[in-house]
Amino acid sequence: MSAWSIEAYEKAWQFAALAHKGQTYKGRTPDINYDYITHIGMVTTRVLQGLRATPEANADLALQCALLHDTLEDTPTTYEQLAAEFGRVVADGVLALSKNPDLPRPEQMKDSLARIVQQPKEVWMVKLADRADNLQYVPWNWTAERIANYKIEGQLILDTLKAANALLAQQLAERIKQYGQ
Ligand code: NI
Numbered sequence: 001m002s003a004w005s006i007e008a009y010e011k012a013w014q015f016a017a018l019a020h021k022g023q024t025y026k027g028r029t030p031d032i033n034y035d036y037i038t039h040i041g042m043v044t045t046r047v048l049q050g051l052r053a054t055p056e057a058n059a060d061l062a063l064q065c066a067l068l069h070d071t072l073e074d075t076p077t078t079y080e081q082l083a084a085e086f087g088r089v090v091a092d093g094v095l096a097l098s099k100n101p102d103l104p105r106p107e108q109m110k111d112s113l114a115r116i117v118q119q120p121k122e123v124w125m126v127k128l129a130d131r132a133d134n135l136q137y138v139p140w141n142w143t144a145e146r147i148a149n150y151k152i153e154g155q156l157i158l159d160t161l162k163a164a165n166a167l168l169a170q171q172l173a174e175r176i177k178q179y180g181q
Contacts, residue, residue: 002051004059012067015085016040019075026139036074039133040067046129046168053167054121062122065093069126073098093123097130109153113160124164128172131157135175147180154179 016037023036044066051059064086071077072094082091096115099108116127131154138147154176162169 002055002057002059004063008060009063009067012064012086013044016067016071019071019077023074026141028137029140032140036070040070042133042136043069043126043129046132046171047125050125050129050165050168050171054125054165057122057125057165058120061089061093061120062125064090065097065123066126066129068094069097069130089120093119093126096123097126109156113157117160121164124161125168127157128161128165128168132168132172132175135172135179138180144180151176151179 020036020040024033025036025039026032027034044063047062047066051057051062068082068086068090071082072079079091079095082094096112096119099112101108103111113127116123135150135154142150154172158169158172158176162172
């Protein structure tokens with residue numbers, strides 16, 4: 001894997017930590033809520049591991065996009081802020097990873113995937129890692145239908161982006177298979 005900068009990593013980590021401050025997500029049972037940064041940390045760690053399978057990848061780009069991947073979708077952060085702080089290539093990657101809320105819900109993932117495939121492979125890797133982390137467990141309040149739809153959507157992500165990284169693709173495939181079992 002290519003060399004990467006701890007300073008670039010630290011800057012993105014701190015930006016994300018502040019942006020997501022106070023946000024939580026549901027655990028396996030009603031008494032568990034995780035700080036949102038837990039998800040960010042796990043996605044980034046997965047990307048870091050995946051980078052070993054793609055030595056030619058730009059590790060700084062992959063890691064910064066991973067750390068920032070939910071800042072546009074889930075926080076008041078703007079594209080212009082990201083571009084000013086981290087450059088246009090990172091901001092474009094994060095934008096592609098963000099759903100367009102103006103579209104009907106069922107079309108949002110297909111639209112995001114269509115924009116991700118026009119981005120560098122480092123951005124594809126983040127989406128593979130993101131969904132693998134999201135499939136770690138079923139949130140306690142999800143219905144069987146929601147679980148089934150999430151697996152179908154996971155398979156669409158895998159089929160569309162698997163060429164980016166064999167290790168991340170394999171891990172996502174395993175998570176889809178075991179989800180909800
Ligand atoms: Ni995410």
